[in-house]
Amino acid sequence: MPQPDSAPLSFMPSASEPLSAVHPPKLAVQAVGKTYVTRGKPLVVLDEISFELAAREFVCLVGASGCGKSTLLNIVAGLVPPTTGEVQVDGMAVLGPGADRGMVFQGYTLYPWLTVAQNIAFGMQLRKLPKAEQRDRTAYYLNVVGLTAFAQAYPKQLSGGMKQRVAIARALANEPEVLLMDEPFGALDAQTKEQMQQFLLNLWAQTHTTVLMITHDVEEAIFLSQRVYVMGSHPGRLTHQVSVPLPAARDLDIKLSPDFIAVKREVLHALRQEH
Amino acid sequence: MIQPSLSQSAIAPSTPRRYLKPSVFWSIRQGFPRWLSLLLIGVSLAIPLVLWSVVSYGGWVPPLFLPTPTRVLQAGWQMLTRENLLWDVWVSCGRVAGGFALAAIVGVAMGIAMGTFHSMESVFAPIVGTVRYMPVMSFVPLIVIWVGIGEDAKVLIIFLGVVLYNAVMVADAVKFIPNDMINVAYTLGGDRRDVLFRVILPATFPSILDTLRVNVSGAWNYLVIAELVAAKSGLGFKIIQSQRYLQTDKVLFCIALIGLIGLLIDYGLKALSRALTPWADQTRQ
Structure with a gap:
């Protein structure tokens, strides 16, 4: 384990800290854990996950298949109840799925x-x-x-x-207050996928919705978001936060820029530490 | 130039490569020519007719066992013109429609409830699971005692014969709805009532029509059982009556007529299905 237990618990965007002192964060996930019991044995799927999204942020969660990222998103959506912890939208705890x-x-x-x-x-x-x-x-x-x-x-x-x-x-x-996306482009071919990424970025620029998206495509995560959370497996937990210091207006060519590649290297190394 | 020849010999061992041989007649989902399809339909219809003709016209069996096609048609003409067969057709259609409509309403509602709610499945599964295996024939004495020998008894027999099959097949169709299709409705602000009426019902609608189309044939099966019970009219009654007088030609004509009515219902329901669900993938022709 590269991190002590307490370290990953408070991932906060530094830019929004003064703002969050006044307003609660748009979306807050607080010490969310999920344990399934199979044949009498508890299986910890998610271990004490905490993070926050400021209003109008686009944040991606990356992790290997089976790390529990879909479960986490379903908990945020309210479709699956967490074993511990809670999810808040605008400071109010959510108790189930809803239009927000x-x-x-x-x-x-x-x-x-x-x-x-x-x-x-x-x-x-x-x-x-x-x-x-x-x-x-x-x-x-x-x-x-x-x-x-x-x-x-x-x-x-x-x-x-x-x-x-x-x-x-x-x-x-x-x-909605927050848009959740569960690998929305996972089933598309490579060309269509890139078109959709550009489309989504333009759309976000127009609407400025708060977006939490999960993906296993590192390039997609960096291209779209301001921050990337890296998830580790067994049990699923947040291990790293990588901020993406790229300009807000991006086109697909940015994927070839040195800055982009530097971020990609950081995320890939973070993912690799987990295996 | 040594490298490729080496690898060549390495790849090509002594056993010959095997490829799938092309076949038209035994094609599995690889397309089928229309002309062959029509030809086979024609052949499959013609062979029994030809056999029947040869055996009956040739005098290989006594006419009482198997009358000739002409005899059957003559008998049919006689029944239609002099014995008011159309009235029997009308009466039988009414009984089937009544019993089947009831079985559709109850069975579809039960199936939707069972497929949607775990609670309803637990409530109905034991009943459906056991009663489905009990022959409807064996209930007939009880039905006669309980509701008598009137029209309601006949409708009830058809209803009992079909209702549980409707329920089981519709319940299965509901379970085929992907979870995410239901979850989307929740994340758009829908409640359980919305999910039931705006997602589950429309999503299963094509399967419901399909189920009804398959099971309406069952209703015609139970019609004959129902008309064994002190009926004075109906196609099933005519068959039983003709049997009593050894009029095999009339029996055959009535059986063929039920088949023809079934065919018309089948095509009608298919056309209805296409008209009502233009959005569905028409994979099941």
């Missing part, structure tokens, strides 16, 4: 019986927003993800990348 934490999943989770426009409006419909507002926001997000021409199409007519764009639009149209 929108989520984009790895698989295609669009509703095949709804058109693209109806899929985007789904959350607003559940929350019974006024019809006019639903229409306006749907039109806006259709335009933002560049799928206005496909408003009346069914998901089966879309490509994989387009489906994920609709899934992102559906989550954003609900205007």
Whole structure:
């Protein structure tokens, strides 16, 4: 174990410290642990994980498959209850899933019986927003993800990348406090994936939603985020925090820059220490 | 130039390489020519007809055992024109529709409940698991005692025969919905009621239509059992009555008629399914 137990418990972005003294952080994960009991034996999946996201931050969690990062995200979403600790949004503990934490999943989770426009409006419909507002926001997000021409199409007519764009639009149209993303581009081919990364970055620049994304793609994590948390396995825990000192406006060429590669080296070394 | 020849000999051992041989007739999911499909359909329909004709016209068996196709058609014409067979068709269709509609409403509701809620599955699983294996035939004496020999008895027999199959198949369809499709609704602010009515119901709708299409054939099976019980009309009744007078030609015509009605229902439900769910992947033709 490279870190003593107490060291990784308070990962805080230094830039937001004065701010967090006034406002609570957008998202706070406090000493969250998860233990499964299989055949009488406890199995610690997540060990005392704590971290915070400031408003409008884009943070990625990277880790090897099976390190428990999906479980962690499901706990943040409220879909899985933690064994210990709690998750807070704007300083208030969350007790289950809700519209304040929108989520984009790895698989295609669009509703095949709804058109693209109806899929985007789904959350607003559940929350019974006024019809006019639903229409306006749907039109806006259709335009933002560049799928206005496909408003009346069914998901089966879309490509994989387009489906994920609709899934992102559906989550954003609900205007969540925090957007959670579980390897949203994991099922896409390399070219589409890069296009989607650029698209997501532009989208984030326009909407400035707070985003917590998990991925096992180190380049993707660095390209998109301001901070990267590295997770270790058995049990799952945060081992390192790497800040990404890159300009806010990025294009794909930045992946070839020395600064980018320096950060990538740091993250890769952090990941390797875990094995 | 030595390197490649070395590796060549290393790769190519004495055993010959084996490749998949192409086949048209035994193609497994590799495409099938339309003409061959139509030809095989024709052959499979023609062979039994030809055999029947040869055996019956050729006088190989007594006409009482197997009447000729012409005899069957004549008998059918006679039943339609003089014995008011259409009324029997109407009555039987009514019984099947009644029993099956009831079985659809109850079975689909039960299946959705069982597939959705662990609690409901625990409540219904023991009943469904045991009663499904009990032959409906064996309930007939009890049904006669309980509800008599009227129309409700016939509808009840058809209902009992089909309802649990509907429930089990719909419950399975619900379990095939990916978890994340349900979780998305929660993270968009939905509650359990929303998940049930806005996710689970529409997601299983194509499978429900499929289930009903498969199980409506079961309803016709139980119709004949139901019409054994003191019926005075209906296709099943006609079959039993004709058997009593050894009119095998009429029996055959009624059986063929049930088959034809089944075929029409099947095509109708398929067309309905296509019309109602244009969004579904039409993999199951």
